[in-house]
Amino acid sequence: MTENRPEPELYDSLEGQVALVTGANRGLGRQIAANLHDLGATVFAATRSMQHDVPDEWEHLLVDVTQEGEISGAADEIFQSAGRLDIVVNNAGIAEFDSDIVSEPVETIDRTLATNLRGPMLVCKHTVPLLLQTNGGRVVNLSSGMGALAEEQTGGSPAYRVSKTGVNGLTAYLHGEYADEGLLANSVSPGWVRTEMGGEEADRSIEEGAETPTWLCRFQPGSPAGHFWRDREIIEW
Template identity: 70%
Template sequence: MTTSDADDAAPELYDSLDGQVALVTGANRGLGAEIARQLRDLGATVYAGSRQMDNETPDGTERVLLDVTQEGDVEAAVDGIFDEVGRLDVLVNNAGIIGPDGDIVAAPTAELDRTLAVNLRGPMLLCKHAVPLLLQHDGGRVVNLSSGMGALREGQSGGSPGYRISKTGLNGLTAYLEGEYSDDGLIANSVCPGWVRTDMGGDGASKSVEDGAATPVWLCRFRPGAPSGQFWRNRQPIDW
């Protein structure tokens, strides 16, 4: 589906996610916690991933140990969901870090590696293990939390090389999922939530956490046949 087609389409949405199951990574704070909370309120059974089991996750969600850099955690989380409820309808790849500031010359290699591991390799591992479950029912959704800082048409100056490049790569993952699995019914989209008042965004950011979560949650409500393989902001497709 082209960007213009997606722009013209009025996506059909689930009013309720009752009976559906969602996994949200990095769900112990910020955007991840708010997305998990809103999906819970829509009736979904929500597995809230956190790197440490003593981290708080939203009430009414199922806390799951999930460090996205550890394939053992990823495999155990997905297998555990299958064992407990037998299905997965929505995967939200939210976990992310900003990584080193400055330019790529000054950035410590270990910090670049860590940023790519969390922001890009992690979502790839989640998809590797979760896609078979998502394909069991037509219209399984993957929502990748990306950023305009990774858009190729945007100016790429201003530091944060690991973050920018990892988000460009995350958009590439979305395009791959669309190309590889759309005929099987998978719906994959990237989303820029905007500048949000989280630990990463800071107190001066222009959007509340609730507003930042609105478009990701909207994408989670897409019914089979809804737009896929796109990059969204404020419920509108934007340029890669």
């Protein structure tokens, strides 16, 4: 154990468990979903369009996280077909960089907050009841160092930064509200990853970026929760 990481108990296999991953058709979401599938989980891959390609071995769900009806319908479908839900990965997100708050269009602010913050809140609204039916249900929220209040908030991208600060607030809320009922909620910064969002100059591969989110999905009941993680270490909010 390191000073900054309480040692969790990990599942070696997720056989028999069920995971929902939003934004699962590309980038980090697709890699996390693939990792969970390889660990034995039944993966429900949520995408904004059924035209998006996902492997046949995954269950494909239509979920635009800005549409509450689609989220509610997906939760119902998961319960009807699988009867349980063990893991929710709130990965779906968008970003438009560089503008400061004076120049950032209102449309960008609204769209970013609707997808990156309101979306995960609605996903939790409709999935937490399922997660609480199993001991040690997990919520893994994809956040960013750009939303960390402990880091210098300069360089533009106000809507993206504030949305990720809000995601961390959602994690802290879930922990405060439901930890006593067994829910494990954690935020994670995957780092600067070579995805469509991160760009080709990013210093991490998709596989590297997905490592810690996947690790958090393996936490057994009683493992650390209510934290912000990077590279399997707790970092400041």
